[in-house]
């Protein structure tokens with residue numbers, strides 16, 4: 001399998017994601033069913049504690065399902081361990097390996113499959129694509145929030161995932177850099193071209209980064225549609241308030 005960045009292979013070559021799941025943490029129940037087509041990112045929006053991150057964690061294989069199924073194209077993945085799902089995750093705080101420099105973080109997936117030297121060679125085009133060459137020898141603690149976000153994205157995509165999950169990708173960034181990073185991230189997500197799910201509290205993120213929105217409230221899907229459709233006919237008071245509020 002090649003670890004080179006793929007040229008933007010428009011929807012064609014990439015599989016879609018099908019999710020139909022039920023999860024629980026004690027008395028907390030979360031259920032959601034949705035599909036995501038390659039190249040048509042979905043934003044999951046909802047209040048605190050609605051279950052958004054848990055849905056991403058389940059897709060990534062970090063939380064077991066109570067019931068349901070997760071498939072990527074024709075591959076049923078919900079019984080597979082995380083490393084066999086081909087799901088890339090960028091967490092809210094851009095968790096990078098703190099003791100590895102940017103080059104070795106980005107090389108991590110290739111390192112699992114080969115020598116350190118080969119992995120560093122494989123990482124180079126990703127460092128170039130994500131404008132990380134000049135930062136390659138730095139530790140994550142020596143990066144700004146935006147740089148950490150780029151490094152985390154490069155690390156996730158260098159593993160050549162079929163599905164990309166982004167958990168609140170803007171929340172760790174200062175308001176001043178957020179709009180710029182949102183534009184940059186939108187380019188990278190489009191370039192990835194696979195099924196992408198993003199969790200956010202921000203309609204501005206959803207507008208810029210996603211084609212459609214799934215609203216999750218108290219563990220249940222209350223609405224799905226484009227932002228315009230939600231605005232025209234909000235299904236719940238939360239959706240109405242969310243879209244009436246000003247955003248960054």
Ligand SMILES: Nc1ncnc2c1ncn2[C@@H]1O[C@H](COP(=O)(O)OP(=O)(O)OP(=O)(O)O)[C@@H](O)[C@H]1O
Nearest residue numbers: 025026028046047048049050051052053054055199
């Ligand atoms: N590992 C866990 N153990 C117990 N409860 C959990 C666990 N993970 C999540 N929960 C609970 O599940 C519910 C959903 O949490 P989750 O983090 O998925 O919500 P969220 O919509 O992402 O919230 P936020 O917007 O605040 O990040 C919450 O009530 C949370 O306390």
